[in-house]
Amino acid sequence: MELIIPLDNQGNIPMYQQIYQYMKQEIRQGNLKAGVRLPSTRVLADHLKVSRSTTQMAYEQLLSEGYIEAVPCKGYFVSAIEALVEVREQPPGQFVTQEAAGQEGFVVDFSPRGIDLDSFPFNTWRKISKNILVDDNKALFLNGDPQGEYALREAIRSYLHSARGVRCSADQIIVGAGNEYLLMLLSLVLGPNRVIAMENPTYKQAYRVFISQGCQVVPVEMDKHGMDVRRLREAGNSENGTAAPYELPDTAYIMPSHQHPMGIVMPVKRRQELLAWAYEKEERYLIEDDYDSEFRYKGKPIPALQGMDHGGRVIYIGTFSQSIAPAIRVGFIVLPVQLLARYKEKAGFYSSTVSRIDQNILYQFLTEGHYERHLNRMRSVYKGKHDCLMGELKELEAEFDIAGEHAGLHVLLTHRKGMGEQELEQKAAAAGVKVYGLSRYFIHPEHNQYPSTVVLGYANLTEKAIREGCRRLKEAWEL
Amino acid sequence: MELIIPLDNQGNIPMYQQIYQYMKQEIRQGNLKAGVRLPSTRVLADHLKVSRSTTQMAYEQLLSEGYIEAVPCKGYFVSAIEALVEVREQPPGQFVTQEAAGQEGFVVDFSPRGIDLDSFPFNTWRKISKNILVDDNKALFLNGDPQGEYALREAIRSYLHSARGVRCSADQIIVGAGNEYLLMLLSLVLGPNRVIAMENPTYKQAYRVFISQGCQVVPVEMDKHGMDVRRLREAGNSENGTAAPYELPDTAYIMPSHQHPMGIVMPVKRRQELLAWAYEKEERYLIEDDYDSEFRYKGKPIPALQGMDHGGRVIYIGTFSQSIAPAIRVGFIVLPVQLLARYKEKAGFYSSTVSRIDQNILYQFLTEGHYERHLNRMRSVYKGKHDCLMGELKELEAEFDIAGEHAGLHVLLTHRKGMGEQELEQKAAAAGVKVYGLSRYFIHPEHNQYPSTVVLGYANLTEKAIREGCRRLKEAWEL
Numbered sequence: 001m002e003l004i005i006p007l008d009n010q011g012n013i014p015m016y017q018q019i020y021q022y023m024k025q026e027i028r029q030g031n032l033k034a035g036v037r038l039p040s041t042r043v044l045a046d047h048l049k050v051s052r053s054t055t056q057m058a059y060e061q062l063l064s065e066g067y068i069e070a071v072p073c074k075g076y077f078v079s080a081i082e083a084l085v086e087v088r089e090q091p092p093g094q095f096v097t098q099e100a101a102g103q104e105g106f107v108v109d110f111s112p113r114g115i116d117l118d119s120f121p122f123n124t125w126r127k128i129s130k131n132i133l134v135d136d137n138k139a140l141f142l143n144g145d146p147q148g149e150y151a152l153r154e155a156i157r158s159y160l161h162s163a164r165g166v167r168c169s170a171d172q173i174i175v176g177a178g179n180e181y182l183l184m185l186l187s188l189v190l191g192p193n194r195v196i197a198m199e200n201p202t203y204k205q206a207y208r209v210f211i212s213q214g215c216q217v218v219p220v221e222m223d224k225h226g227m228d229v230r231r232l233r234e235a236g237n238s239e240n241g242t243a244a245p246y247e248l249p250d251t252a253y254i255m256p257s258h259q260h261p262m263g264i265v266m267p268v269k270r271r272q273e274l275l276a277w278a279y280e281k282e283e284r285y286l287i288e289d290d291y292d293s294e295f296r297y298k299g300k301p302i303p304a305l306q307g308m309d310h311g312g313r314v315i316y317i318g319t320f321s322q323s324i325a326p327a328i329r330v331g332f333i334v335l336p337v338q339l340l341a342r343y344k345e346k347a348g349f350y351s352s353t354v355s356r357i358d359q360n361i362l363y364q365f366l367t368e369g370h371y372e373r374h375l376n377r378m379r380s381v382y383k384g385k386h387d388c389l390m391g392e393l394k395e396l397e398a399e400f401d402i403a404g405e406h407a408g409l410h411v412l413l414t415h416r417k418g419m420g421e422q423e424l425e426q427k428a429a430a431a432g433v434k435v436y437g438l439s440r441y442f443i444h445p446e447h448n449q450y451p452s453t454v455v456l457g458y459a460n461l462t463e464k465a466i467r468e469g470c471r472r473l474k475e476a477w478e479l
Numbered sequence: 480m481e482l483i484i485p486l487d488n489q490g491n492i493p494m495y496q497q498i499y500q501y502m503k504q505e506i507r508q509g510n511l512k513a514g515v516r517l518p519s520t521r522v523l524a525d526h527l528k529v530s531r532s533t534t535q536m537a538y539e540q541l542l543s544e545g546y547i548e549a550v551p552c553k554g555y556f557v558s559a560i561e562a563l564v565e566v567r568e569q570p571p572g573q574f575v576t577q578e579a580a581g582q583e584g585f586v587v588d589f590s591p592r593g594i595d596l597d598s599f600p601f602n603t604w605r606k607i608s609k610n611i612l613v614d615d616n617k618a619l620f621l622n623g624d625p626q627g628e629y630a631l632r633e634a635i636r637s638y639l640h641s642a643r644g645v646r647c648s649a650d651q652i653i654v655g656a657g658n659e660y661l662l663m664l665l666s667l668v669l670g671p672n673r674v675i676a677m678e679n680p681t682y683k684q685a686y687r688v689f690i691s692q693g694c695q696v697v698p699v700e701m702d703k704h705g706m707d708v709r710r711l712r713e714a715g716n717s718e719n720g721t722a723a724p725y726e727l728p729d730t731a732y733i734m735p736s737h738q739h740p741m742g743i744v745m746p747v748k749r750r751q752e753l754l755a756w757a758y759e760k761e762e763r764y765l766i767e768d769d770y771d772s773e774f775r776y777k778g779k780p781i782p783a784l785q786g787m788d789h790g791g792r793v794i795y796i797g798t799f800s801q802s803i804a805p806a807i808r809v810g811f812i813v814l815p816v817q818l819l820a821r822y823k824e825k826a827g828f829y830s831s832t833v834s835r836i837d838q839n840i841l842y843q844f845l846t847e848g849h850y851e852r853h854l855n856r857m858r859s860v861y862k863g864k865h866d867c868l869m870g871e872l873k874e875l876e877a878e879f880d881i882a883g884e885h886a887g888l889h890v891l892l893t894h895r896k897g898m899g900e901q902e903l904e905q906k907a908a909a910a911g912v913k914v915y916g917l918s919r920y921f922i923h924p925e926h927n928q929y930p931s932t933v934v935l936g937y938a939n940l941t942e943k944a945i946r947e948g949c950r951r952l953k954e955a956w957e958l
């Protein structure tokens with residue numbers, strides 16, 4: 001075989017290294033296959049018009065890293081490097097999708113991130129898509145409004161107003177592909193050097209985005225009503241019991257409708273206290289993540305905090321990932337009017353991340369009443385699963401405290417005698433059941449003051465699976 | 480009428496301001512309609528249990544901002560504020576889409592950003608969508624791989640390898656919703672304090688993203704072969720003729736296949752010089768934007784710079800916005816292997832911004848041969864338009880230099896006698912034709928050393944429109 005290696009004798013990279021790099025890449029990419037015999041160092045040197053010591057050095061490097069092997073009296077051969085490159089086999093023409101959350105060999109996975117897809121209205125979705133993709137809808141294939149199409153924003157506004165008491169105009173809404181992207185945009189709008197207070201435990205993805213965008217995050221402990229405002233005020237001091245002194249927060253990220261993962265529904269009084277905190281100083285904002293607000297089982301629904309704000313200090317963030325499906329990749333933020341100019345200046349040039357086609361599908365889903373019907377159906381489906389789980393958990397009440405059951409799609413179990421979350425997880429796993437220790441939701445897991453708590457989600461489980469899972473848990477935990 | 484205003488007497492916001500804010504919001508949102516008579520300050524004060532001076536101050540503030548009007552002997556009335564809030568009317572149930580680029584009252588718009596949508600394979604796209612949205616494809620509605628589905632990445636890899644000579648594995652590819660989003664991710668991967676050299680003029684959206692992500696951008700002038708490597712080396716010094724001294728760039732953003740907007744195709748020698756620059760120091764990278772590379776009319780195609788790189792210093796970025804349609808919102812970056820770990824650490828938690836459904840549609844479009852057929856068809860369509868335009872521009876050659884015609888979807892006209900771009904634009908506009916002055920592509924428009932150059936795109940024009948536009952231009956420019 002003849003190797004054609006493009007060599008650059010102008011640059012500062014030594015020749016042997018260029019040869020080594022090139023061959024390594026060819027091997028890694030499978031262009032040089034395992035078992036292929038390579039030219040001798042002499043032949044290759046002649047061929048490339050370089051000295052033999054150059055090719056020898058290149059081969060030695062490849063040998064030392066395991067890319068090639070030397071067989072005495074036979075020469076150099078390409079190694080089998082399956083272990084080095086990730087080889088994934090796949091039949092041609094098939095789009096392999098990850099399996100639904102909750103596999104990995106568990107019989108029952110109480111994943112808090114699942115949703116029920118059996119109830120997804122595939123026919124409706126397909127029919128809408130089909131009607132949209134017609135020739136005279138050409139403009140749909142062009143780039144649209146960076147904030148999202150006005151009609152969709154107006155439909156979202158109308159839904160938020162009636163269902164959540166959110167007060168805004170469509171101009172305040174920004175549509176984007178998922179929570180993380182929108183929080184990234186929001187970080188740009190809020191500007192650098194923000195100090196963001198987050199409930200602890202919290203939604204870790206939001207934490208990761210803020211950190212990656214250069215914000216400082218200050219964890220603030222909760223009491224039974226949610227973020228502790230006294231601690232929020234003291235969070236800047238070093239005497240607040242945490243190891244590291246933080247700067248004073250100017251922004252608080254909260255989940256009043258159903259705190260994730262604690263399940264706390266924040267009472268009105270606490271909401272007012274947080275608003276008062278925000279009003280005290282210029283440039284203080286509350287970020288209200290209204291995740292999970294669609295599903296409630298007890299008590300009268302509390303409108304969004306945003307609707308109580310008459311000072312323009314609440315940024316509202318929501319998503320259709322939970323209420324329709326994660327793959328929809330559509331979320332939205334509602335900015336206070338005074339942040340709109342800043343958004344336009346600092347992030348308004350970012351083109352929309354949601355295709356106009358998808359925006360149109362969602363728009364029709366919302367405005368033709370499908371969304372309302374779907375939500376009503378899902379409320380009843382999830383209520384059924386919730387009641388089934390709560391019924392099964394009755395027997396555990398002697399040994400466990402159960403919390404967070406008034407809303408959302410998961411509950412928390414706390415072992416009263418203090419069996420650790422790892423032990424609870426491991427015993428469940430041994431019985432084929434996956435449960436989720438609470439520590440994973442803490443910014444600093446060592447601050448977890450609930451060491452005996454695990455989270456059980458039920459959205460993507462059938463009632464049969466819920467019963468089977470609970471039966472196994474009772475055995476595993478020796479109840 | 481009775482106004483129910485939620486007042487917070489715990490917070491630090493004065494009462495009058497709470498009343499003012501609330502009423503302003505109600506008026507802006509149209510809950511209080513123009514012409515409605517408001518309660519008197521006395522009645523409102525009684526009703527809200529506040530002092531009359533409080534309601535008077537609130538009303539004065541509203542008066543001074545034009546939200547309400549005082550009519551002597553009659554009272555206070557809500558103003559008509561169409562001018563204040565953007566009121567957009569829209570028939571219910573209809574998704575209003577922006578018109579195709581190139582309206583605004585022009586007869587012919589030589590927009591450099593258009594694409595030809597008449598040739599879009601609507602039927603194929605619809606058929607693929609329909610086949611995907613079936614019940615047993617449920618997993619498609621869940622969240623997928625943050626980098627994009629492996630099968631799609633493999634299809635992109637295969638296309639890039641054969642069409643552009645890009646050498647990579649699917650593991651190096653990250654799929655995302657559009658260029659801006661991907662450049663944002665890339666900024667996270669490259670880390671803070673990057674100093675990025677950009678060709679001047681350049682693709683301004685990339686410039687805006689880098690700035691918004693806190694990078695420093697250093698404009699580097701081009702010669703006829705593209706970015707001037709000597710100037711790149713000197714860009715850090717203050718003696719390079721620019722006003723502000725910059726830091727030494729460690730990254731260069733270049734468009735070797737068809738510089739936007741200059742249309743320069745970078746020769747191999749210059750590419751090697753840029754690679755040599757990158758190899759000289761650790762942590763130097765070239766970002767190759769391969770925009771427009773699909774369409775060439777003259778000369779043999781030059782493979783991507785990425786394929787020449789054997790040191791892992793080229794980051795390749797591409798998109799399907801131009802070759803399929805902007806609304807597809809799918810682009811991709813190819814990272815060198817040594818940046819993959821950094822991507823996973825710093826940005827790997829960002830969920831994919833492209834829905835799995837859309838990824839699957841594109842995957843089938845690529846792997847079932849539709850993309851290749853579509854590209855071949857578009858090449859011939861655009862070649863026809865290109866040749867038509869070049870034929871029409873023949874007569875202008877006496878007074879104009881024509882450049883950038885070997886590739887891409889636009890050309891540049893430079894008036895030899897030095898008529899300024901504003902005059903060229905204005906005279907064209909008076910004749911109903913939109914052309915685009917080159918200054919808009921400069922990082923600092925005052926550095927534009929081509930003051931007599933305008934850009935003409937032709938992708939979304941029919942040949943008839945091209946002929947009509949050229950006829951009008953000749954008249955307008957008195958040729």
